[in-house]
Amino acid sequence: MASRAPRHAGTSPANMPGEDAGGRRVVLMAALEAFAEQGFHGTSMRDIAARAGMSVSAAYYYFPSKAALLQRIMVDVTRDLIAALEAARAAADQQPGAQLAAIVRAHVLLHTERQRESFVGNSELRSLSARDRASVIGLRDQVSAIFKQVIAEGRDQGQFDCPHPAEAVLAITTMCTAVAGWYRPGGRLAPHAVADRYAALALRLVGCRT
Amino acid sequence: MASRAPRHAGTSPANMPGEDAGGRRVVLMAALEAFAEQGFHGTSMRDIAARAGMSVSAAYYYFPSKAALLQRIMVDVTRDLIAALEAARAAADQQPGAQLAAIVRAHVLLHTERQRESFVGNSELRSLSARDRASVIGLRDQVSAIFKQVIAEGRDQGQFDCPHPAEAVLAITTMCTAVAGWYRPGGRLAPHAVADRYAALALRLVGCRT
Numbered sequence: 207m208a209s210r211a212p213r214h215a216g217t218s219p220a221n222m223p224g225e226d227a228g229g230r231r232v233v234l235m236a237a238l239e240a241f242a243e244q245g246f247h248g249t250s251m252r253d254i255a256a257r258a259g260m261s262v263s264a265a266y267y268y269f270p271s272k273a274a275l276l277q278r279i280m281v282d283v284t285r286d287l288i289a290a291l292e293a294a295r296a297a298a299d300q301q302p303g304a305q306l307a308a309i310v311r312a313h314v315l316l317h318t319e320r321q322r323e324s325f326v327g328n329s330e331l332r333s334l335s336a337r338d339r340a341s342v343i344g345l346r347d348q349v350s351a352i353f354k355q356v357i358a359e360g361r362d363q364g365q366f367d368c369p370h371p372a373e374a375v376l377a378i379t380t381m382c383t384a385v386a387g388w389y390r391p392g393g394r395l396a397p398h399a400v401a402d403r404y405a406a407l408a409l410r411l412v413g414c415r416t
Numbered sequence: 417m418a419s420r421a422p423r424h425a426g427t428s429p430a431n432m433p434g435e436d437a438g439g440r441r442v443v444l445m446a447a448l449e450a451f452a453e454q455g456f457h458g459t460s461m462r463d464i465a466a467r468a469g470m471s472v473s474a475a476y477y478y479f480p481s482k483a484a485l486l487q488r489i490m491v492d493v494t495r496d497l498i499a500a501l502e503a504a505r506a507a508a509d510q511q512p513g514a515q516l517a518a519i520v521r522a523h524v525l526l527h528t529e530r531q532r533e534s535f536v537g538n539s540e541l542r543s544l545s546a547r548d549r550a551s552v553i554g555l556r557d558q559v560s561a562i563f564k565q566v567i568a569e570g571r572d573q574g575q576f577d578c579p580h581p582a583e584a585v586l587a588i589t590t591m592c593t594a595v596a597g598w599y600r601p602g603g604r605l606a607p608h609a610v611a612d613r614y615a616a617l618a619l620r621l622v623g624c625r626t
Binding site for chain 2 (some may be wrong): 330373387
């Protein structure tokens with residue numbers, strides 16, 4: 207496969223910090239596209255470089271390996287999810303029902319926007335090194351912990367009738383994540399409508415009395 | 417990679433119909449294992465044959481292509497799911513709440529047993545030909561239709577307070593499918609306990625009054 211000229215032809219990317227971030231982003235987007243279409247094991251750095259419109263060596267300048275790209279994609283989307291959940295909690299009424307509705311909405315909205323990252327995150331956890339997998343699982347545990355905490359507060363305050371909170375957290379987080387799989391932009395419902403309906407379903411799931 | 421001797425060394429598999437089914441099964445299991453670990457695009461018929469302990473030509477005797485193996489895996493598990501849901505409905509009380517609990521239990525149980533097939537089914541739908549994909553989606557629509565029908569009956573009979581049945585079906589089927597992703601044999605809960613808790617969650621989700 208012929209590689210195209212690097213974007214920084216004739217100039218070391220190391221001298222262009224402003225364009226470095228842009229170059230990293232181009233490689234990341236190319237890797238995401240390739241992993242989503244062909245899978246991690248079916249993708250080479252050469253494929254990624256070709257999709258990014260750069261030479262293989264330019265792609266390697268930005269990321270040391272295909273594995274580093276996968277790790278970055280999975281860490282970034284999970285960190286963004288955690289930030290979105292925390293912002294939603296902070297902006298919502300302190301009442302547990304309002305808190306749960308807010309984090310479910312935020313979770314669903316992110317999954318209507320980051321469909322490919324969610325797909326790669328679910329299908330390629332197997333492809334991370336043990337160390338990278340542990341770091342991604344640690345971040346996912348933080349996502350679950352936010353739901354656990356809100357549900358625990360609802361139970362403690364007598365507002366949620368939820369005898370099995372661990373399964374309620376699993377059910378809610380997985381049904382929200384799966385939105386990335388079936389949602390189609392321009393479909394029957396706008397993202398906010400899906401988010402509102404899922405928030406209502408989650409409140410029922412935890413037996414919210416209010 | 418050196419291929420090992422075929423299991424039917426010296427004998428044409430075509431002369432051994434009893435062992436044909438066994439041979440097909442060995443190739444299917446090897447393909448499932450390879451697709452789950454390396455992805456469809458990262459797997460060759462050579463890999464599958466090596467895992468199956470047969471020559472590449474013996475593997476091709478049973479299945480004309482890697483794509484045919486993927487299609488067979490996805491069709492078989494989805495047909496088995498439909499059969500399990502129909503059997504569960506037939507064995508349960510006719511009341512919509514009992515019907516929904518029965519199909520949720522059956523759905524969850526199958527996903528605690530067929531974890532790899534579920535994973536490959538979700539991660540490799542992209543890798544099927546347009547025609548095979550349509551046939552698998554058609555079978556999945558049959559799964560959804562069973563849930564839709566039970567929820568419609570519950571609404572018609574005034575037993576379910578479920579204003580958005582389409583989203584309820586999506587939420588229930590995806591949370592049940594996701595059990596394949598987190599369930600670990602020998603973990604905190606036995607499959608039947610997970611199935612019972614999920615059935616209770618699904619009844620809440622549809623606003624079952626009984």
